[in-house]
Amino acid sequence: LAKTTQPISMDSYEGQEVNITCSHNNIATNDYITWYQQFPSQGPRFIIQGYKTKVTNEVASLFIPADRKSSTLSLPRVSLSDTAVYYCLVGGSSGSARQLTFGSGTQLTVLP
Amino acid sequence: NAGVTQTPKFRVLKTGQSMTLLCAQDMNHEYMYWYRQDPGMGLRLIHYSVGEGTTAKGEVPDGYNVSRLKKQNFLLGLESAAPSQTSVYFCASSYLGQATETQYFGPGTRLLVL
Numbered sequence: 001l002a003k004t005t006q007p008i009s010m011d012s013y014e015g016q017e018v019n020i021t022c023s024h025n026n027i028a029t030n031d032y033i034t035w036y037q038q039f040p041s042q043g044p045r046f047i048i049q050g051y052k053t054k055v056t057n058e059v060a061s062l063f064i065p066a067d068r069k070s071s072t073l074s075l076p077r078v079s080l081s082d083t084a085v086y087y088c089l090v091g092g093s094s095g096s097a098r099q100l101t102f103g104s105g106t107q108l109t110v111l112p
Numbered sequence: 113n114a115g116v117t118q119t120p121k122f123r124v125l126k127t128g129q130s131m132t133l134l135c136a137q138d139m140n141h142e143y144m145y146w147y148r149q150d151p152g153m154g155l156r157l158i159h160y161s162v163g164e165g166t167t168a169k170g171e172v173p174d175g176y177n178v179s180r181l182k183k184q185n186f187l188l189g190l191e192s193a194a195p196s197q198t199s200v201y202f203c204a205s206s207y208l209g210q211a212t213e214t215q216y217f218g219p220g221t222r223l224l225v226l
Contacts, residue, residue, distance in 0.1 A: 102154030
């Protein structure tokens, strides 16, 4: 299983763009990169997923360089409600979702 | 559409007692999962199920048993609770169990073993 490394914590201010980088040096060819968000006392919630280049949805963008050894979650113009733990996961597409590993995640704190 | 629900929300047990955590989903998902989350840590997979009547071990299965008698329900049992099992337990489900697929999580069950 590909191991991921993320910063333990990050602080930002409302209205700023936040970029959280995840390292996954031993990512396998068929692995996808998925990000989840977790608020206190709640279960994780899917944010975005990608395989290469750039993916964008209504809440975030995911940038993946050509070597795929890292990825960056970008949250545009964060608000106080974006304060949460963000997890980067790497897993294959061959039914190995059950092997997904959640690391310690990145605690993002948005300040007023 | 309630999604994934968990019962109970909170429970206190004494060492050696037993209990069952119930997870229910109304999305007709095939795959279901039980995770535990300790303070300041990520989620670790305990057991999972790829369909009714089937279960399999995850990363940390010792001390737990599971059953999937109905497609919509996934039960997690602790036969003899230990303080090391104090944790928050999350249930999740997904349609096909692919890594490219979203897992939907329940609100969690907080368990304290004294």
